[in-house]
Amino acid sequence: xxxxxxxxxxxxxxxxxxxxxxxxxxxxxxxxxxxxxxxxxxxxxxxxxxxxxxxxxxxxxxxxxxxxxxxxxxxxxxxxxxxxxxxxxxxxxxxxxxxxxxxxxxxxxxxxxxxxxxxxxxxxxxxxxxxxxxxxxxxxxxxxxxxxxxxxxxxxxxxxxxxxxxxxxxxxxxxxxxxxxxxxxxxxxxxxxxxxxxxxxxxxxxxxxxxxxxxxxxxxxxxxxxxxxxxxxxxxxx
Amino acid sequence: xxxxxxxxxxxxxxxxxxxxxxxxxxxxxxxxxxxxxxxxxxxxxxxxxxxxxxxxxxxxxxxxxxxxxxxxxxxxxxxxxxxxxxxxxxxxxxxxxxxxxxxxxxxxxxxxxxxxxxxxxxx
Numbered sequence: 001x002x003x004x005x006x007x008x009x010x011x012x013x014x015x016x017x018x019x020x021x022x023x024x025x026x027x028x029x030x031x032x033x034x035x036x037x038x039x040x041x042x043x044x045x046x047x048x049x050x051x052x053x054x055x056x057x058x059x060x061x062x063x064x065x066x067x068x069x070x071x072x073x074x075x076x077x078x079x080x081x082x083x084x085x086x087x088x089x090x091x092x093x094x095x096x097x098x099x100x101x102x103x104x105x106x107x108x109x110x111x112x113x114x115x116x117x118x119x120x121x122x123x124x125x126x127x128x129x130x131x132x133x134x135x136x137x138x139x140x141x142x143x144x145x146x147x148x149x150x151x152x153x154x155x156x157x158x159x160x161x162x163x164x165x166x167x168x169x170x171x172x173x174x175x176x177x178x179x180x181x182x183x184x185x186x187x188x189x190x191x192x193x194x195x196x197x198x199x200x201x202x203x204x205x206x207x208x209x210x211x212x213x214x215x216x217x218x219x220x221x222x223x224x225x226x227x228x229x230x231x232x233x234x235x236x237x238x
Numbered sequence: 239x240x241x242x243x244x245x246x247x248x249x250x251x252x253x254x255x256x257x258x259x260x261x262x263x264x265x266x267x268x269x270x271x272x273x274x275x276x277x278x279x280x281x282x283x284x285x286x287x288x289x290x291x292x293x294x295x296x297x298x299x300x301x302x303x304x305x306x307x308x309x310x311x312x313x314x315x316x317x318x319x320x321x322x323x324x325x326x327x328x329x330x331x332x333x334x335x336x337x338x339x340x341x342x343x344x345x346x347x348x349x350x351x352x353x354x355x356x357x358x359x360x361x
Binding site: 005010015134156159188191 | 252255256259260262263264267268269271274275278283284285333334335342343344346352353354355356357358359360361
């Protein structure tokens with residue numbers, strides 16, 4: 001007779017443990033980490049560039065870029081003035097805690113004499129509204145960028161992503177007069193999935209609305225209390 | 239300064255990573271006995287595809303104590319509770335709002351799960 005052994009273990013537990021270790025490393029180095037997620041073309045890299053340009057001199061920034069191939073994004077972040085590391089996932093549709101764990105040492109945190117300390121690390125996830133939501137990285141906050149041309153139905157179609165984030169950027173609002181996008185319908189979907197989530201309607205191109213986003217980012221780095229729980233992105237499954 | 243860091247080539251989907259994790263957990267609990275069945279609970283909201291997990295399972299379980307073991311998927315339907323009127327319901331279609339009072343203030347109470355519940359091993 002076969003014997004049944006109860007297990008009751010979350011499948012993602014190995015990833016979650018490593019994410020907790022990443023969080024410890026960031027905390028020890030005094031770094032606030034943001035996990036920036038969005039579909040391809042929503043403006044992740046553009047927002048990063050703007051954030052670096054506007055906050056340089058106030059914050060010391062680093063960027064870890066995740067893409068299937070190329071180092072285009074890390075080049076853009078470096079050109080804007082941040083320390084940048086590119087991760088090429090070689091096909092994987094998301095970043096996971098292992099990839100971040102392996103990339104973190106490349107920021108040179110262990111060598112404070114050689115390298116300036118970092119206040120803010122932006123992790124640019126692979127462009128995808130599905131898989132990144134399932135993998136905690138260990139960052140403090142997760143941020144989603146929605147963009148107007150994607151359409152107002154995305155919260156309804158990608159609930160897992162919209163549910164888990166701490167902040168929502170609505171990019172490309174300068175295109176609102178030209179595309180069909182019902183902001184009320186969009187916001188209703190967001191409200192159902194993530195009640196009260198802070199939102200930043202803005203345009204990386206015109207600069208409209210950026211100020212509020214920059215204030216929020218700056219406030220995160222000043223909140224040194226750094227909650228110890230993992231950010232909801234990220235909500236543990238099961 | 240840009241540093242290029244390559245992971246590895248060729249994993250097309252995250253189900254492979256997940257399936258490896260399932261195997262690791264099962265083997266750790268197997269008490270070195272042959273595993274015949276695995277019982278997984280997957281919430282409807284989890285973006286996991288049974289067929290993909292099964293596909294990778296057949297490959298990666300080869301040569302292990304879990305080779306040929308059957309995977310059983312228990313799908314847990316999404317269940318929500320309205321914060322206004324306390325109605326408990328299963329959302330239908332894309333609209334997650336409360337079917338009674340139409341409130342968007344609702345909370346997911348089930349459908350998020352993703353775990354290995356139990357395994358069956360030979361004596």
